[in-house]
Amino acid sequence: MTPETETELAQIVAGLSGPVSIVGGGTRGVAGSAPALDISRLTGIHLYEPGALTLVAAAGTPLAEVEAALDAEGQRLAFEPMDHRVLLGTSGAPTIGGVVAANVSGPRRVQAGACRDFLLGVRFVDGGGAVIKNGGRVMKNVTGYDLVKLMAGSWGTLGVLSEVSLKVLPKPEATQTLAIAVPDAERAVGPDAERAVGAMSDALGSPFEVSGAAYDPERGQVFARLEGFADSVAYRSARLSERLARWGDITRPEAPDLWSDIRDVRCFADRAGDVWRISCRPSDAPDLAQKAGADALLFDWGGDLIWALMAEGSDLRARLGGFDGHATLIRSDQETRAQLGMFHPQPAPLAAIQQALRTRFDPQGRFNPGLMG
Template sequence: MTAVHEPLSEEAAARLVQVASLSSARFVIRGGGTRSLFSPPEGTEALSTRALAGITAYNPAEMTMTARSGTPLAEIEAALAEKRQMLAFEPTDLKALTGAEGASTIGGVFATNASGPRRFVAGAARDSLLGVRFVNGCGEIVKAGGRVMKNVTGLDLAKVLAGSHGSLALVTEVTFRVLPVPETAATVVVSGLNDAEAAAAMATAMALPVEVSGAAHLPESVRGRFAGGALPGEGAATVLRLEGLAASVAVRQEKLAAELAAFGPVSVLDAETTKALWREIRDAAPYADGTARPLWRVSVAPTMGHQLVAALRLETGVDAFYDWQGGLLWLRMEADPEAALLRRYVKALGGGHATLVRARPEVLAATPVFEPQAEAVAALSAQVKASFDPSGVFVSRMVG
């Protein structure tokens, strides 16, 4: 059984890492255990952030919060909700997809740069990160960034750690920006569009001065698995979210609906249904089906998404839906993950990133889960790794 270390303080964690850097010990970092597909690699030990928990500073007026990395995400969101504030990037919760147990932590959110539907207008998780405290691979405690936006010292260093999947350092504390919860929300639904028509409709919506905060396309194969099967209209559903003050949303909703009527039948969802729908889009709920069928999270240019799906459908069985105006695809394969085929098409359509989110253990072991890096990028990544963790103490097993 893999040994699990649960340091009670940042200093204790630093001592553990320092000893490991002078020996052959290697650690995988464990938060809530909800964002990892793999068992710890042979010969590694787990370094848990579970005891490094708690909100250490929260200034609603300045819209900033500081919390230790092991703080449960639910605790963060509950504290923000009391002040009607939120994490603008809508961190994903993929436990239902992967069958993971445990509670997601704020450290895990930033380690995987977990970003949901609002990402294409509000930025990713890393864009909300203001500062971090971390233990590097030499066992040194380092602080980067600060608690207010104007303090940018070390901010780039903090952003390097966001999305590093626990491979560079043990993040012990994070400081991040929050935003007010919108007063209300509505979703404009255009029914019956094919994937290419939906891409055009979403592009039209994004070009309008109506401040769309969510743009997704749900093909007919999946639309019945959203909102309890109660989405209005027939066929596929192209959905566009508006948020803000009630009077503003009403005006923008009317303008958007009028513009999109040229594409197909238009209807509108109320605030409660909107909230539930976009939570399901965020978490790829239709594919939380209790199976281990291969599931990919693919990021490409918004205009290329429907072309990628069309190409794949000519050669393999695939089910899909689109977020981020078509730039984020959730692809479920029927049997084989078809990694080589998928990545070949991604490259041919201008490039992007394909991450295998779910598959059977033996498939995961035999498939490159992350998009292979170009030679120059891989060389730069190696230099960054050597700077943070020269002895290779930290071994990543996390996925976004």
């Protein structure tokens, strides 16, 4: 099933007799066993107004096409979406609809915000085959929902995206990265991780508008990124260096791919094992890193995000116990995913809300069954 228009998509959904797996570029490795509903032919940039910082595109439009159009006007997607292909060993082309459906956000999230913060509007087809636009369509059982926020991060379980509207931002004139030496004598646990999180928190808490803060224990370095006008970046870099000097020796690496490497977790790409994504409070990150007992770790978002490379089949959630956050299984074999589930189990009140939403928008449970519980 590969619709070429929104109307055709709605007709297909209305006529479904069973569940489907929604597929765009197929790069995130979440397609289930149900027949595929492929939206990769719903393509094209429908509207782009650089002066208004607004772009509207069909959900199946390749992300590369969107980024090329923006780059030609000196603009970008500020939330820096991750490309999962290297980490997961997948092929295909990421789509803008897939980015929105998974709320994919990279290192700049600590400053600019997540994908959902730049999402202005959506068009999607619900489980009954109705086309819903932006939440502005008045339907008795829809009024009151913030559909834009609901669709971002819903992983296709509430509806099939057909079009997204996004706010975009200008590209910076200059970028500078500071690297702070934080030796990893204890494999990112104990005082080293605490020191690294302290340095990242110090950078992000400064008035110097840091747009990225990450820690790679294997390199033994914390990275802090500054972006903007060249004179401003030079000034802020000098002042931030003075502020962070107490944490360790500071260098300015010339590594153009550094932040895309961090964004895409390329350091785990060719290494065996399961990959987990832990979302937590930075203050909890050192303790969780120690409990994980991971083969390798990578910290992003100032410690809000920990990537963990684990032995195959490891139940990381059991190791971590209860904490204020969640652990998502990003890469594993099918047996481990079937046993542990991709997403962290929700507390009962949130699970009830989630189920109520799915019942409202997809009452027959047709979209991506089993993906989010």
